[in-house]
Amino acid sequence: MSAAAGATRARSWLDEAERIDLAVYRAIAATPTPRLDGAMRRLSQAANYSRLSIASAAALGSIGGPRGRRAAAVGLSCMAATATFVNLLVKPVARRRRPDRAGAAVPAARQVDLPGSRSFPSGHTASAVAFAAGVSRVVPAAAVPLHSLAAAVGYSRVHTGVHYPGDVIGGALLGAMVADVTAASLPRRITAG
Numbered sequence: 001m002s003a004a005a006g007a008t009r010a011r012s013w014l015d016e017a018e019r020i021d022l023a024v025y026r027a028i029a030a031t032p033t034p035r036l037d038g039a040m041r042r043l044s045q046a047a048n049y050s051r052l053s054i055a056s057a058a059a060l061g062s063i064g065g066p067r068g069r070r071a072a073a074v075g076l077s078c079m080a081a082t083a084t085f086v087n088l089l090v091k092p093v094a095r096r097r098r099p100d101r102a103g104a105a106v107p108a109a110r111q112v113d114l115p116g117s118r119s120f121p122s123g124h125t126a127s128a129v130a131f132a133a134g135v136s137r138v139v140p141a142a143a144v145p146l147h148s149l150a151a152a153v154g155y156s157r158v159h160t161g162v163h164y165p166g167d168v169i170g171g172a173l174l175g176a177m178v179a180d181v182t183a184a185s186l187p188r189r190i191t192a193g
Contacts, residue, residue: 021166028158028165029104036159037110044112044156047124052149053079053131060135060142070190071138075146077186078134078179079127085178086126086171087117096120099164106161114162122163122171125154129175130182137183138192150175 046052057072064071096119101111117123132146154168 017166021164024165025099025158026104029101029106029161032107033159034109037107040156040159041110041112043152044124044160044162047128047153047156050079050083050127050131052153053128056131056135056146056149060139064139067138071135071142074138074183074186074190075131075135078182079131081182082130082175082178083123083127086121086123086174090121090174091118091123094118094120096164096167099161101161104161110160112160112162119163120167120170121174122154122157122167124157125150125163125168125171126175126178128153129172130179133176133179134183138190 053075057076060068060072060075062068098114098119099106101114128150129147132143132150135146136143150172154172157163157168158165
């Protein structure tokens, strides 16, 4: 296969993935969910500036004893590294624009302020996943609730119309990878469960 044929084939896959991403975004926008709209809007706003992760870290540190404090420290370290990586290195070079909420007819009751940054990846999702992954290394029992919260935050970003599903998936993958590298670089005495 020639290089040109390989590039054409790769472009074809990317075009199909883009069409699926847009179709899922539009399907979510078109689905009436009046009871869910307010909850998703509030969750999305609560996750601004990683407030949910910071509150979770405070709770872990307050009631979890030394192990909870270590888990909070690892989670916050992973979250901070991920937020820095995503916001300073990935988003500036990403070319994906934010979704057209008006064109997709995202209901006004769902909407949150549209960030001025690029759409890919979802920083909210990346940070929430990174925090969950970091905490889970020290307190494995926290994995399910924190990853569930991260998934809900990710979905809330699509539901409110500020991200495509692919942005959320990309954010989750980046958050997990950066958290893994960050946690592995911390002293073993901190990350040991």
